[in-house]
Amino acid sequence: MGFPDRIERTVEIAHPPVKVWSALTTAEGLGAWFGNEATIDLRPGGAAQLRWSDGSSVDMRVERVQEPTVFGFTWHLYELPKDDPRRTYVEFTLEPTDTGTLLRVVETGFAQLSDESYTKAYDAHGQGWISELGELCDYLDVA
Numbered sequence: 001m002g003f004p005d006r007i008e009r010t011v012e013i014a015h016p017p018v019k020v021w022s023a024l025t026t027a028e029g030l031g032a033w034f035g036n037e038a039t040i041d042l043r044p045g046g047a048a049q050l051r052w053s054d055g056s057s058v059d060m061r062v063e064r065v066q067e068p069t070v071f072g073f074t075w076h077l078y079e080l081p082k083d084d085p086r087r088t089y090v091e092f093t094l095e096p097t098d099t100g101t102l103l104r105v106v107e108t109g110f111a112q113l114s115d116e117s118y119t120k121a122y123d124a125h126g127q128g129w130i131s132e133l134g135e136l137c138d139y140l141d142v143a
Helices: 017-025 027-033 115-142
Strands: 006-013 037-040 047-051 057-066 070-076 087-097 100-108
Touching (some): 017 027, 017 087, 017 115, 027 037, 100 115
Antiparallel strands (some): 037 047, 047 057, 057 070
16 A cells, blocks of 8 residues: 555653543543543453443553553544444653653554545544644643
């Protein structure tokens, strides 16, 4: 296919890793910035779900937990039918800095999509991570 398979975003956050970790890995944190409500079983193989006030939701599967530095999950691409088994993998990496935390998010798995689905999904997720990381920073600033 020849398309990029990886979206990577990095942001400096002026809060300690423990606070950022909590925002990423608790139902309260995820529901405050990434959705309107969340559930999470924080262990490899655990289920998580994000729900929004418009009634939409996304199911996630926790894949990697290395507290307080790495959190990874797979989730369904909303551009695909609900019964489609393809997922992308999202991994957050937290690194302490002198002023807080360097947070990196990487999402992979787009190469498995057809040409027509790829462009829509890759572009939407690329822009989505910019928006979501902004919401995360805003949430942390008031939490």
